[in-house]
Amino acid sequence: MPELPEVEIIKQSLQKSVINKKINKVLIKNRNLRFRIQRGLEKELNNNKINHISRKSKYLIIHFKNKRFLVIHFGMTGTLHLIKKKKNYQNTNLSFYHSTNLPKKHNHIVFFFDNFKLIYNDPRRFGFIKFFFNKNELLRYFANKGLEPLDSSFNLEYVKKKILNRKKNIKNIFLDQSLISGIGNIYANEILYYSKINPNKKVNKLKDDEIKKIIKFSKYVLKQAIYKGGSSIKDFKNIKGNSGSYQKEFRVYDREGESCSTKNCIGTIKKILISNRSTFLCKYCQK
């Protein structure tokens, strides 16, 4: 499901509900996510109070009062559901593929709080959770991840350093989380369209002003997407069950055959494959 903007929306909606709340109990129904869930994790989480929630690229980080951390990655189809206990409770209806009911079959983890429970649901099980006993462990885990574009240090100097002597094309650079983090297939396509760069362009051919454009539009597209509540393609909804609307702003992603939206451009959006991932572009605009 989520790239950086969607995880940011999850963070914001989660923050309103769980700050200072204590986990009473954790039930893990299926430990086999992308990575097998650590043994004894339930015990570590029991009676822990949440201090705050943060996000790093596509990762959600739960900070506990006792200085321990739980990291959640949502893979392709992971979602969090907040279910209130009260009688006229509002089922969050964070349904998968438009189903109106919670797909209980894929509820893998349940966090119980006093007045609500939080459910991690993930049909494809590409997501994962990981517990850290201290800040050093946490920092070590993120040490080999690249900066996200919204970081203030994400600038020309940084990107040039990261792509130095690389032979990959710019699209694959965007998807390589050790170089640039937080961007996935949707936003890579959108950013390159705005930057007027062909996704297949080798990074060693990029001029400084092209890199500057990429940096500028990386920040722009991600901020816009957050402002619009993220993108809801099939199943993304925030913690309250509301959809985002950035998908309405897509210029190229999933718009094969449509006219290019750049003024006076006669191009049509094409779909090609790069490293086996769908890539959308206007060949007239993007050089």
Added chain:
DNA sequence: CCGTTAACCTGAGAGC
């Protein structure tokens, strides 16, 4: 070290 590919999963939608 670098770049590419296959593998991990389930479900929706298209085509027949």
Added chain:
DNA sequence: TGCTCTCAGGTTAACG
């Protein structure tokens, strides 16, 4: 209806 096939917001182990 129902079968088969392709495709989907991601990451990483394994290989050349």
